Amino acid sequence: xxxxxxxxxxxxxxxxxxxxxxxxxxxxxxxxxxxxxxxxxxxxxxxxxxxxxxxxxxxxxxxxxxxxxxxxxxxxxxxxxxxxxxxxxxxxxxxxxxxxxxxxxxxxxxxxxxxxxxxxxxxxxxxxxxxxxxxxxxxxxxxxxxxxxxxxxxxxxxxxxxxxxxxxxxxxxxxxxxxxxxxxxxxxxxxxxxxxxxxxxxxxxxxxxxxxxxxxxxxxxxxxxxxxxxxxxxxxxxxxxxxxxxxxxxxxxxxxxxxxxxxxxxxxxxxxxxxxxxxxxxxxxxxxxxxxxxxxxxxxxxxxxxxxxxxxxxxxxxxxxxxxxxxxxxxxxxxxxxxxxxxxxxxxxxxxxxxxxxxxxxxxxxxxxxxxxxxxxxxxxxxxxxxxxxxxxxxxxxxxxxxxxxxxxxxxxxxxxxxxxxxxxxxxxxxxxxxxxxxxxxxxxxxxxxxxxxxxxxxxxxxxxxx
Numbered sequence: 027x028x029x030x031x032x033x034x035x036x037x038x039x040x041x042x043x044x045x046x047x048x049x050x051x052x053x054x055x056x057x058x059x060x061x062x063x064x065x066x067x068x069x070x071x072x073x074x075x076x077x078x079x080x081x082x083x084x085x086x087x088x089x090x091x092x093x094x095x096x097x098x099x100x101x102x103x104x105x106x107x108x109x110x111x112x113x114x115x116x117x118x119x120x121x122x123x124x125x126x127x128x129x130x131x132x133x134x135x136x137x138x139x140x141x142x143x144x145x146x147x148x149x150x151x152x153x154x155x156x157x158x159x160x161x162x163x164x165x166x167x168x169x170x171x172x173x174x175x176x177x178x179x180x181x182x183x184x185x186x187x188x189x190x191x192x193x194x195x196x197x198x199x200x201x202x203x204x205x206x207x208x209x210x211x212x213x214x215x216x217x218x219x220x221x222x223x224x225x226x227x228x229x230x231x232x233x234x235x236x237x238x239x240x241x242x243x244x245x246x247x248x249x250x251x252x253x254x255x256x257x258x259x260x261x262x263x264x265x266x267x268x269x270x271x272x273x274x275x276x277x278x279x280x281x282x283x284x285x286x287x288x289x290x291x292x293x294x295x296x297x298x299x300x301x302x303x304x305x306x307x308x309x310x311x312x313x314x315x316x317x318x319x320x321x322x323x324x325x326x327x328x329x330x331x332x333x334x335x336x337x338x339x340x341x342x343x344x345x346x347x348x349x350x351x352x353x354x355x356x357x358x359x360x361x362x363x364x365x366x367x368x369x370x371x372x373x374x375x376x377x378x379x380x381x382x383x384x385x386x387x388x389x390x391x392x393x394x395x396x397x398x399x400x401x402x403x404x405x406x407x408x409x410x411x412x413x414x415x416x417x418x419x420x421x422x423x424x425x426x427x428x429x430x431x432x433x434x435x436x437x438x439x440x441x442x443x444x445x446x447x448x449x450x451x452x453x454x455x456x457x458x459x460x461x462x463x464x465x466x467x468x469x470x471x472x473x474x475x476x477x478x479x480x481x482x483x484x485x486x487x488x489x490x491x492x493x
Contacts, residue, residue: 031152031249048132056221058138059136062133077116095284109276113272130149131149134146134147140223141157142246142249143181143190156181156208158184164178176191177193204227217246284308284309289311297324301356304354317352324348324349325352331400343452347359348405349443351406358409359406359409362410362413370424390410390481414445417442420437433462433473455487
């Protein structure tokens, strides 16, 4: 049966016994000692691997997330995993170095005496009882060229079989001889049996240097747990705190990296690309630079409006709105078609609200296409609102004509660069559309025709005719 002890839990007698075995490499001890290489214990070198791999993992993690446009939370979680693993490896290396300076440090080894197989794991030891030993057999393995590779020691106990891997042919054979000698030697204390078995091994190997003066142990201790190990408690408390701390740092780093990557992706691109940076409010580091670039695009667009139109007041009003929208992530020119009470002086007196809304949307779409041709696609958009204030407010008035005379639809368009500002500058444009009713035409048809003509009339005053 195997037991696990941390060195801080062990009784002093057992701790000193094992430290002697390590210090003298088994010489003078009642058993066979295997160092980390002979016992094939790669854990003895894990701290070296950790200090090499830790920084590499952290750098690879940073490389994978550098310039990422993904959600900062997901990026931070990925970074936390990589940084935490890499950082823990570095911490483990430091802990291993500090552990070697402790008075209860044991090291990495295997030591087989008459009572136990002791497996040192740094600051701990695994103990396997040999109280029901029946015998042992070693099997050596060779490679294809016949060179020695490793040995496997099979230890037969009354209740089970224990296997040990050995990377020394001579040590494997010594262990086999030592354990089988213990089975034959039944008299004496465990310590005496151990030294007697060693003498037999050495005589078989032709080494007769063993004498009583070299025997530095009088008794083999029974390992006892005399205190509790509390190192795990500190680790359990620190791990979640460290994980949260690493995540918070990683999140801030991910936000910065995403901000920079987004700016690099849109820098020098058309206005719609630049607004992609502004849409995400988490992007703050280069906001002024992006708004500056957008300002140049919008100023050029405003100049285009001023140079292509035929209605000065309308041109300047639209140019002011375009300049004002430069820092808006979604540059929408809101349009409000004001509805009056139903009557003969307003379109609502002739057309239903649903019909008017459909025509309004069609007019806004046509006007937006006209503006795209003047200032460029995606510079500004137009959207209808049902309540004010809006950047473009439209009021219409129906003037019915007498028999065989044209009807007029008078329009008042108010342009506001800052619709919410009480002292914001406004520009007003007045225009009209007219239509002579056909013989027998209903008033609603006449008003509908004039209403639809509004977008055409407005577009003519903005720029060149649509192709």
